[in-house]
Amino acid sequence: MLDLPAAPHRVECFDISTVQGRETVGSLVVCEDGRMQRGEYRKFRVQGLGAAGGRGRRKAAARPADAAAPARESRAKPDDFAAMEEVVLRRYRRLLDEGGPFPDLVVVDGGKGQLTSAYRAFETLGLGNLVAVGIAKRDEELFTRGASEPIRLPKTSPALHLVQRARDEAHRFAVTYHRRARRMRDFESELDLIPGIGARRRRALLERFGSLANVRRASREDLLPVIGPRLADAVLEHFARLPVKT
Numbered sequence: 001m002l003d004l005p006a007a008p009h010r011v012e013c014f015d016i017s018t019v020q021g022r023e024t025v026g027s028l029v030v031c032e033d034g035r036m037q038r039g040e041y042r043k044f045r046v047q048g049l050g051a052a053g054g055r056g057r058r059k060a061a062a063r064p065a066d067a068a069a070p071a072r073e074s075r076a077k078p079d080d081f082a083a084m085e086e087v088v089l090r091r092y093r094r095l096l097d098e099g100g101p102f103p104d105l106v107v108v109d110g111g112k113g114q115l116t117s118a119y120r121a122f123e124t125l126g127l128g129n130l131v132a133v134g135i136a137k138r139d140e141e142l143f144t145r146g147a148s149e150p151i152r153l154p155k156t157s158p159a160l161h162l163v164q165r166a167r168d169e170a171h172r173f174a175v176t177y178h179r180r181a182r183r184m185r186d187f188e189s190e191l192d193l194i195p196g197i198g199a200r201r202r203r204a205l206l207e208r209f210g211s212l213a214n215v216r217r218a219s220r221e222d223l224l225p226v227i228g229p230r231l232a233d234a235v236l237e238h239f240a241r242l243p244v245k246t
Contacts, residue, residue: 001151001159002144004131008105009033012091013166014118015109016046016083017174024079026087027174030103031166041173044090046083084108085117092125106132109167111150115143135167191215194238196231215239 002008011031018024026044030037088106095102108114115134122130134143141150142163153160190212191197191205208226209215216239223232 001153002105002131002133002142004105006104008103010101010103011105011107011162011166012103013107013109013163013170014084014087014091015167015170015174016080016087016114017171018079018083024083025174026083027170028087028091029166029170029173031162031169034162036165036169042091043173044087046086048082048086080110081113081117084110084114085121088118088121089124092121092127092130096125096127102127102130104131106130107163107166107170108132108134109137109170110134111136111141111143115145119145133163135163140164194231194234196234197227201227201231 009032013029013031015027016024017027024046026046028042028044030040088108092102106118108118111134115132118132118134122128122132132145135141136143136150139150139152140155140160141152142160143150191202197205204226205215209218209222215235218235220229220232220236223235226232227235
């Protein structure tokens with residue numbers, strides 16, 4: 001259906017996740033001969049022009065290979081396009097350094113805008129031989145480069161099922177990472193307000209209690225073996241001043 005030069009034994013699929021303009025992350029999943037290769041999944045925290053609100057780290061955005069940002073399209077989400085370009089760029093720059101393996105087909109979650117972003121990353125890296133396809137959730141249509149109309153496969157098509165499976169797994173992996181990143185952000189921002197709680201003790205609290213809510217519920221006896229009496233009292237005093245969440 002895609003007029004590929006060979007059967008797509010190795011398929012790599014990308015998804016971008018952001019909620020309310022916070023913590024934009026990307027995911028990559030790998031499928032080989034119909035089997036998901038979980039050990040090869042990768043996650044990305046978007047750093048450059050695709051970061052939430054366009055306020056990414058300038059260092060990432062300033063690199064020559066990252067400089068070209070996707071064109072801003074009306075009534076779309078330009079940050080999603082920039083984020084997709086950044087993540088695809090980072091993935092295949094790394095594979096170039098490592099010597100592969102490169103996929104027979106790249107799938108991106110989205111339509112023409114996301115597909116254009118992926119091809120812009122390929123061109124930046126000189127990987128014009130890579131082939132990508134976009135899958136839009138609304139009608140499950142496949143978008144290809146240079147075609148004015150999307151491909152509409154029958155709902156029973158095994159080819160469509162393969163692309164959907166990769167897309168759904170990439171979305172699941174991105175959402176899982178996004179939720180964890182958001183929990184970490186909330187955890188760090190709140191504990192940073194407590195004098196004496198630095199990165200090492202914050203990490204110890206996270207490893208012991210798992211969430212900010214659990215730290216807030218912890219007793220002095222629970223906190224003592226983790227951060228000692230002085231900081232345990234500081235944590236209890238900090239949370240005692242906050243309004244009780246219902």
